[in-house]
Amino acid sequence: MTEYLIHPVNERGADGVTTTAGGGEPLRCCLRDAAVGEALLLFNYEPPLPDSPYREKGAVFTHAAACDGPSSVTSYPPDWVGRPQALRAYDARGWIHPSTHVHDGTDPEAAIESVLAHPEVVEVHSRNLAYGCYMFRVTRR
8 A cells, every 4th residue: 555645637627628539548537548439628737736936737638527536546547557757746835846757657656655755745746758748646645
């Protein structure tokens, strides 16, 4: 069991664009890849951070309608194991912490726990490498 909680995206953007999944789109609401034909919403999302220079918005996919959420918020999303990610660490001010790094996807839980081992880190954002897209937020239990 991990010592952290994963926070999926629980909102739907009013300014979003609905589309049909081609398959493989990362769904931030239930933390899995979309299946071909699922109704999706692509919208601009601002991950929660204190008011700081590092606040930003970026495009994310969710289901077009509300979903049941992830199967677990205490373990890494199974569809995304093996996917390299940037772990962007933040301190209490909402500033990027130097423990930020890239992991290769082979042991994402250990990578997250190593970042959270720094007492100054209060949350971690997992992000895709190529586009820099936000995937989910992690906090200590």
